[in-house]
Amino acid sequence: MLRDITLGQFFxxxxxxxxxxPRVKILWxxxxxxxxxxxxxxxGFLIYGLFMAFVIGISDIRPRMIFAGLRxxxxxxxxxxxxxxxxxxxxxxxxxxxxxxxxxEGLYSAGIMAFRLIFLVLGSSMLTFTTSPIVLTDGIEHLxxxxxxxxxxxxxxxxxxxxxxRFIPTILEETDKIMKAQTARGADFESGNILRRAKxxxxxxxxxxxxxxRRADELAMAMECRxxxxxxxxxxxxxxxxxxxDYYSVxxxxxxxxxVILTRVFL
Amino acid sequence: xxxxxxxxxxxxxxxxxxxxxxxxxNFTIEDGTFCGIIGHTGSGKTTLVQMLAGLVRPTEGKVxxxxxxxxxxxxxxxxxxxxxxxxxxxPEYQLFGETVLEDVMFGPLNLGLSEADARKKAKAALRDxxxxxxxxxxxxxxxxxxxxxxxxxxxxxxxxPEILILDEPTAGLDPMGRDEILSCISELHKREKITxxxxxxxxxxxxxxxxxxxxxxxxxxxxHDTVENVxxxxxxxxxxxxxxxxxxxxILSLREKGVNIxxxxxxxxxxxxxxxxxxxxxxxxxx
Numbered sequence: 001m002l003r004d005i006t007l008g009q010f011f012x013x014x015x016x017x018x019x020x021x022p023r024v025k026i027l028w029x030x031x032x033x034x035x036x037x038x039x040x041x042x043x044g045f046l047i048y049g050l051f052m053a054f055v056i057g058i059s060d061i062r063p064r065m066i067f068a069g070l071r072x073x074x075x076x077x078x079x080x081x082x083x084x085x086x087x088x089x090x091x092x093x094x095x096x097x098x099x100x101x102x103x104x105e106g107l108y109s110a111g112i113m114a115f116r117l118i119f120l121v122l123g124s125s126m127l128t129f130t131t132s133p134i135v136l137t138d139g140i141e142h143l144x145x146x147x148x149x150x151x152x153x154x155x156x157x158x159x160x161x162x163x164x165x166r167f168i169p170t171i172l173e174e175t176d177k178i179m180k181a182q183t184a185r186g187a188d189f190e191s192g193n194i195l196r197r198a199k200x201x202x203x204x205x206x207x208x209x210x211x212x213x214r215r216a217d218e219l220a221m222a223m224e225c226r227x228x229x230x231x232x233x234x235x236x237x238x239x240x241x242x243x244x245x246d247y248y249s250v251x252x253x254x255x256x257x258x259x260v261i262l263t264r265v266f267l
Numbered sequence: 268x269x270x271x272x273x274x275x276x277x278x279x280x281x282x283x284x285x286x287x288x289x290x291x292x293n294f295t296i297e298d299g300t301f302c303g304i305i306g307h308t309g310s311g312k313t314t315l316v317q318m319l320a321g322l323v324r325p326t327e328g329k330v331x332x333x334x335x336x337x338x339x340x341x342x343x344x345x346x347x348x349x350x351x352x353x354x355x356x357x358p359e360y361q362l363f364g365e366t367v368l369e370d371v372m373f374g375p376l377n378l379g380l381s382e383a384d385a386r387k388k389a390k391a392a393l394r395d396x397x398x399x400x401x402x403x404x405x406x407x408x409x410x411x412x413x414x415x416x417x418x419x420x421x422x423x424x425x426x427x428p429e430i431l432i433l434d435e436p437t438a439g440l441d442p443m444g445r446d447e448i449l450s451c452i453s454e455l456h457k458r459e460k461i462t463x464x465x466x467x468x469x470x471x472x473x474x475x476x477x478x479x480x481x482x483x484x485x486x487x488x489x490x491h492d493t494v495e496n497v498x499x500x501x502x503x504x505x506x507x508x509x510x511x512x513x514x515x516x517x518i519l520s521l522r523e524k525g526v527n528i529x530x531x532x533x534x535x536x537x538x539x540x541x542x543x544x545x546x547x548x549x550x551x552x553x554x
Contacts, residue, residue, distance in 0.1 A: 174360075180322045181361040184353040185422060186377030188344075203373060206363035210408070 010132050015060040016245045017130040022139025024246045029127045036119055043267045045115045047259040061129050069125045084110035133165040155231025178207050269296040273328035276314050288314040290486040301456050303473040304466045306483030307508040312466050316432045320353040349378045352428030356435050358419035362407045367418050370407055374426040392425035413444040432464040470512040474533035495531050514538045
């Protein structure tokens, strides 16, 4: 039941996208997201759509998996679209019902908003789909390095992130197990009103918290036993370096930029 | 009676990580049987017992307990509620109560018993697992690993299940704690005539307590027979990464040396008697 979450999952593979340097991939993802907010008409989204199709095409990941990642934001999408349709002021009212006055302008901005959200999720999930969490945090650490000059603990933040990511499946498994164990003792997590359900969570949450603290303790101890002392003077097993794919990605993204600029200027 | 029909379970069917945990398992276990389940790590034992307890829905097949389908939600929440008790691996990680007694009372209270009745059941279950009354009001988190384990097992026993399933209840305990826990379960089995299913990696425990053994290998049920018959297939067990009890190995090598001793000896006491008998016969013939 808890295993159906695809957002933020990693699918191992050997596509050009998988081979790309994580630093480059993170920067391009940021670029992709920022550029997304400069689009102001549907031609821009058409270009984004074509680009996305290209990226998905070379990624070796089944499109079904990618679109499954959109399911969790479905309600958010509908909600923002409705807000936009009904609350955007404008001249061209579609129909009037009591105080509701949906406008064509609202419909237009709802469409823009929905596409933005969809591409936002698709773009960022392409990053996590093709980059293993360890490599991803490695990349983040590198990108944060310049800020360590002004006192940002880049290595520590990256280490905390990779540990947190590492423990997601473990904690999910633990939750599943404790839930089953308490169900076997007659606990009921599924029926009753909100208050009853919240109360039913106590036998689940207490063991979960205790085991999280126990694991943290044990991990800290194990790290100290192996002489971990933070990032200073630490060398790496896998040194990141740029490859051909990373150079090839530059013209591709420049084309995307050019396309978006053209749609803004001419259409 | 537990009846398993064509039980199969597949993890993430259709996905990249598809894995058949349990494949087409069929068996019947009569009421009041003490049945052991052995198998190599990853052979599907845990998934199997979770299906028997109705916690995991099989991909195919069904489990009938006294003719009732375990996976029918209505039946599970009514007729079968509390009938099947499952003690998980490392059950002490599921403790949550403020006091020992409160934690053990959780089960009976869920069954709809009154506070007083639940307290009575909890106290009886704690006594059965050998927890001292002086500990009833202390926090379960302050106690030792072995004591926590007993309390967690008592938490399941307090439901008074007709079928008790234990998934490696003695993993990580010292030999004394292991014997104490298993003998209290064996005693309960004899006194209350409940059905017990015990997963264990210890062939000695199997020989000592079980009447029947289910042998799992690669998700399939390989053997379901009496202890004697299962342990007479030593070669086959070893192929699956299992073994016969240590004492049986001793007896078998004695036989190889030409000693005329029965091969169906699985417990220390039986071995002692057989060897002493041969010793006496030998002495008599010398005189």
